[in-house]
Amino acid sequence: MDWSHFICFALPALLCWGVSAWMAYRPEGFGRAVTFNLLGLVVFFAFIAGMWISLERPPLRTMGETRLWYSFFLPVAGLITYVRWRYKWILSFSTLLAGVFICINLLKPEIHNKTLMPALQSPWFAPHVIVYMFAYAVLGAAAIFALYLLFRRKGEAIDNDKMDLCDNLIYVGTAFLTIGMLFGAIWAKEAWGHYWSWDPKETWAAATWMGNLLYIHFRLNRQARHKAALGLLLLSFILLQVCWFGVNYLPSAQGKSVHTYNME
Structure with a gap:
């Protein structure tokens, strides 16, 4: 399987996710919404698995390859949120973002049949990046809901029930960020002999992690200040975007960082 087959999997997956989002608003449509979402995930993951086999390595090296996983995990995060809290709109947003x-x-796949460099030929490579991509998707869902709350209809109050969803998503996303950082530290120790080196990518990862912790602690102590909390959540999400792909364009990372994605 090669990249030319992607559209044959992506379009059916998007169609399934779209039907799932539509069924969520139908009476008694919960079961069908879940079924179509899962069907889309199976179809999309079939392409990821096929690329993994054909490349003879995890498709996690380039920015385009990480976008594959992000496109997969966004509907996963949407499905988890829908099943747990029954927010119907989340399936529409996760489908749109995917x-x-x-x-x-x-338009710009950035997927190449290249051999992994020795440092990436590690059993920690795949779990480290996959865990991070799932965390990014969950935190993305939290950011979407934060925007919804900030720009809600005039006069509609932000209550703790609505904020609880943001809190729960941040808890899950931050937990997986922490696991991803631990995996990365172990991998770095095996590959380079040290757990942490303040590489630009590592620095922004730490900033993202601390931003989410700041939101959590703010919410524990200032529960009534909803707008300030939502502002912190969105700031943390901006830090995440810098960590994910923005660092590739920073002068401090050019030719120095071992974590920048292959852009060619």
């Missing part, structure tokens, strides 16, 4: 990343990959 569609955006799929379109970017169709």
Whole structure:
């Protein structure tokens, strides 16, 4: 399987996710919404698995390859949120965002049949990046809901029930960020002999992690200040974007960082 087959998997997956989002608003549509979402995930993951086999390595090296995983985990995060808290709109937003990343990959795939450098030929490579991509998707869902709360209809109050969803998503996303950082530290120790080196990518990862912790602690002590908390959440998400792909364009990372994605 090669990249030319992507559209044959991406479009059916998007169609399934779209039907899932539509069924969520139908009476008694919960079961069908879950079924179509899962079907789309199976179809999309079939392409990821096929690329993994054909490349003879995890498709996690380039920015385009990480977008594949992000497109996959966004509907996963949406499904988890829908099943747990029954927020119907989340399936529509997760489908829309997944569609955006799929379109970017169709226009600029950045997927190449290249051999991994020795440092990436580690059993920690795949779990480290996959865990991070799942964390990014969950935190993305939290950011979407934060925007919804900030720009809600005039006069509609932000209550603790609504904020609880943001809190729960941040708890899950931060937990997986922590696991991803631990995996990365172990991998770095095996590859380079040290757990942490303040590489630009590592620095922004630490900033992202601390930003989410700041939100959590703020919410524990200032529960009534909803807008300030939502502002902190969105700031943390901006830090995440810098950590994920913005660091590739920072002068401090050019030719120095071992974590920047292969952009060629």
